[in-house]
Structures are given as structure tokens and as C-alpha cells.
Amino acid sequence: MTEVELKFQVPPDARNALRDAVMARQPTRIHLRARYFDRADGTLARSGISLRLRLEDGVWVQTLKAPARGAADRQEHEVQLDTAASAEPDLDIARHAGTEAGARLLSALGSEKATGLQESHRTDVVRHALLLRTRHGIVELALDTGHIEAAGRSRPVHEIEFELKRGSPADVVTAALPWVRRHGLWLDAVSKGERGHLLAQGRAHADAARAASPKTVPEAPEALAREVVTACLGQILRNASEVAGGSGDPDHVHQLRVGLRRLRTALQELAPLDACLDPEWEAPLVDAFRELGRHRDQTLLDTGTGKALVDAGAPRVKQAAAATPAVDPAAVVKAWPLQDTLLALLAYTLTPPGPVATAFEGDAIDAISTRLDALQRKLRKSAKRFTTMSVDDQHSVRKRLKRLRYLSEFIAPAFRNAKVSDFFDHLKPAQDALGEHNDEASALVHFQSRTSDDPHAWFAVGWLTARQARSAEKAAKVLQAAGRAEPFWQGKRR
Numbered sequence: 001m002t003e004v005e006l007k008f009q010v011p012p013d014a015r016n017a018l019r020d021a022v023m024a025r026q027p028t029r030i031h032l033r034a035r036y037f038d039r040a041d042g043t044l045a046r047s048g049i050s051l052r053l054r055l056e057d058g059v060w061v062q063t064l065k066a067p068a069r070g071a072a073d074r075q076e077h078e079v080q081l082d083t084a085a086s087a088e089p090d091l092d093i094a095r096h097a098g099t100e101a102g103a104r105l106l107s108a109l110g111s112e113k114a115t116g117l118q119e120s121h122r123t124d125v126v127r128h129a130l131l132l133r134t135r136h137g138i139v140e141l142a143l144d145t146g147h148i149e150a151a152g153r154s155r156p157v158h159e160i161e162f163e164l165k166r167g168s169p170a171d172v173v174t175a176a177l178p179w180v181r182r183h184g185l186w187l188d189a190v191s192k193g194e195r196g197h198l199l200a201q202g203r204a205h206a207d208a209a210r211a212a213s214p215k216t217v218p219e220a221p222e223a224l225a226r227e228v229v230t231a232c233l234g235q236i237l238r239n240a241s242e243v244a245g246g247s248g249d250p251d252h253v254h255q256l257r258v259g260l261r262r263l264r265t266a267l268q269e270l271a272p273l274d275a276c277l278d279p280e281w282e283a284p285l286v287d288a289f290r291e292l293g294r295h296r297d298q299t300l301l302d303t304g305t306g307k308a309l310v311d312a313g314a315p316r317v318k319q320a321a322a323a324t325p326a327v328d329p330a331a332v333v334k335a336w337p338l339q340d341t342l343l344a345l346l347a348y349t350l351t352p353p354g355p356v357a358t359a360f361e362g363d364a365i366d367a368i369s370t371r372l373d374a375l376q377r378k379l380r381k382s383a384k385r386f387t388t389m390s391v392d393d394q395h396s397v398r399k400r401l402k403r404l405r406y407l408s409e410f411i412a413p414a415f416r417n418a419k420v421s422d423f424f425d426h427l428k429p430a431q432d433a434l435g436e437h438n439d440e441a442s443a444l445v446h447f448q449s450r451t452s453d454d455p456h457a458w459f460a461v462g463w464l465t466a467r468q469a470r471s472a473e474k475a476a477k478v479l480q481a482a483g484r485a486e487p488f489w490q491g492k493r494r
Helices: 012-023 100-112 171-183 192-200 221-244 250-273 279-298 304-311 329-334 336-350 364-384 391-414 417-448 457-483
Strands: 002-009 028-038 050-056 059-067 073-080 118-133 138-150 153-166
Touching: 002 171, 012 118, 012 138, 012 153, 012 171, 028 192, 050 192, 059 100, 073 100, 118 153, 118 192, 138 171, 138 192, 153 171, 153 192, 171 336, 221 250, 221 329, 221 336, 221 364, 221 391, 250 279, 250 364, 250 391, 279 329, 279 336, 304 417, 304 457, 329 336, 364 391, 364 457, 391 417, 391 457, 417 457
Parallel strands: none
Antiparallel strands: 002 073, 002 153, 028 050, 028 118, 050 059, 059 073, 118 138, 138 153
16 A cells, blocks of 8 residues: 655754643553564665564564655555564565555565565654544654664654554645644654664765666646656655754755755746746745855855865965855755655645646646757857856856756656667756866856955866866867767657
């Protein structure tokens, strides 16, 4: 069956108030002790699969969870075992045979099947659960407190889950929203199973999540729009979870910004296809994107351009007096405007299109293909005069190139692989070259502003100025190649 569930982390200063609010409703108390299994190399964790044996107030249950369509739903299969509470049962993956989750487990394990499965970590959690009634359904609220143990290490658990018991999947968002706003909760897309595997490796955070194309590309406009938004949210929520959890890895912030940019492209380009895409969703995404961009600018020396300057022998420029407060990426992610918007977008992906969701008539893939043709024509024209453009106009070309890439990625799974791969192989060098050119242009502006209070900044100004003309010529050449790339969307669909 498909489980629809949202998990949130609880801010330390809100834990007592949240617990009091839950306890006031006389919840059911359940003691949960679980053993999670995986291979030593994290085969199941990498596939988003969780396999556990859990003692639930005296009853052993073997549970398998596997990814489904999006961030809020998973395939789940549970088997209640006829085993005494005092005797831990053996794991048996055959208990999940014949289920969709079981098929995904076997696919992840490969031909060796259960070979190498071992306990990866344990959890010991006290759950306080109660039922919430929405207008159309019932959602279970579960407040979990306890800890995860792995390899002699321990990590505390303070989180709250909302799981659909009956009704529409979007009811989960409806039920969670008041609690999110009242207690400052933030979405966490990383499961306890994944956290346990990371703990076993001595890691606090998962790798940054890269962009992924939609799993399917429907021709119906409303269905296509939902698949695209679902894919964008997958990247955003994974990286946002790590940033909100305190990750200092610049790659998490970078990939979160990539995800936000892709989602904004989807909202803008797909708006004619589905009237349910709310234009008001974009403003909080823009605000978060810009704030995270300011954080990147404030940590300039940690970027590739900053490291290249150091390698070139640039003297250290003293820290400037902060004109504006430093940006805290975690605070940006946890802020209610972004969390509210992410929840609204999740509700959108979980809600089937209505009978009159859009006035668009026709094939959605054809409509996007027409738009891609126009973007590629503009790209070819820009390549011819790129070196004579202003910095702002060059940046606009870069944004147009990204729009071309993202929009083409949204429909790529509908076409044959060879032409698709060739097209993106042509685009990547252009994207890399324009990114490097833009980063150096931004750094040049920064160091020019520092020359009045630190003469050492002149080295960076000279070095970056000398590179601008060369990097512009390089970008123009690869842009021309990108403009000549064969448009796969004009080919035969799968």
C-alpha cells in the first residue's frame, strides 16, 4: 500500500509547548524499539529503502518502506509476527514477496538477494499519537522522542509526523499546517532509517541531492505540471532538510538554490498548462533564493573563484565591516513563508487535477517543445554577440540557458536516450563556462568595492579583469555549440 506522511523537526525552544499541546488531547502512548537492516555499503539507504523489525508495545512487526512518487508518499508493507516480545525474530525478506515494495527491495539487492544484510542501527522511541479530523479525512499525529544508536554513537530524536489514515492525500498538509505555524516546525525529508545509516558512518548529513527529471512525462497538461513540481520538490526538500539541520556544506546550499531555480522555471513556464499553479508561490521562493545567494556572496573565498585567487597568489584581503547582517541559511529554510509555500506545493502535487483545472487544450509536450525551439533560437543569436554584451546582459543569457536546460529536462524522459544525452552533452560546457564567467564578474565587483579600504584588493581586481575577456570568448564559443545541438524534442517519443 502507499503511505502518505510528512515529517517535521521540532525547534528546541518549542518542544515543551508542542508536547503540552499534544498531551492536552490525551494521546495514546506507544513504546517503539526497532532494528534496521542494510548492507555495510548502505545499498538500501541509497535506494531510499527502509527495512526494519520493530517491537510495538509487545508486538513484533516487520516493515518495508520504499520510495513512491514524491516526497510525501512511500510504498509500505507491514507483517505482524507471531513471536513473543522477549524473543527477537529473525529478518525474512520473503515476508514482503508479491508486493510492490518487495519488488523494489529485490531490485535494490540484485541477484544476491538477502546476502550481506545486517543490523545497521537501532531506535528507541516513545510515541504519543492521536487522530486529527480534517474536513474530508483522518490524519494521525505522532510525536516521537527518543534516540538512534549506531556504531557506539547516539543521536536524539525530537520530531512529529502526520500520516494519512483516511481521506485525500492533501489532508495531511491540511492537518499539519496549524501545528507548523504555531510551533515553527520545518519539513524533514530524511527518514530515521537514513539518519541511522549516516550515524553508523559517523556522518551528520547526507550528500547534497542533485536535480532529477520527472519519473513520468504525461501528455495531459495538469498531470505533467504535477510531475514536474514533484521532481523539483524532491531536490529542494532533501537539501533544505540538511541546511535546516545545520549542515555547513556549501554544496547543500548550492543544490538547494538550483532546486529553487528549477521550481521557479516550472511555475513560470507551466502556468499556461495548469490554472492550479498559484503565482503567489513564487515570491517566497525568490526571497529564499536571494537570501541564500547573499550567503554565497558573503562566503566568496570558499567558492571556486576564491580558491583560484588564492592559488594565483592573491594577498589576503581583510574582512570587511559587515554592511548587512550575515545570512543564516538554516534560518532562511525554517522561516514560515518558505515552509508554508513548500507545504502548499506538496498539497498541489498530492491533489488530482480537477475537471476544469485549465483552459489549455492540446498536447503539453508539444507546447513545451515549441517553447524550447524559441529559447534555442534566442541562444544562437546571443552567442554571436556575447563578447560585446554588458555584464547584466551576459547574466541574462546565462539564465536563459538554464531555462532551456531545465525545461528540456522536464520532458526528456519522454524521448529516446541517445539524442537526449547528446543534447545535454552540448549544453553542459556552455553552462559551466557561463557560470565561471558570471562568478568571476561578481567577484570583480566585490573586490572593486574593497579597494578603498584595503589595497590588497587591487591584486584580485587586476587578475579578474584580465580573465573577463578570455572567459567571455570561451563562453561565446561553447554557446555557439549549444545553439547547434540537435533538439531531441523534435524526435520520436518513447
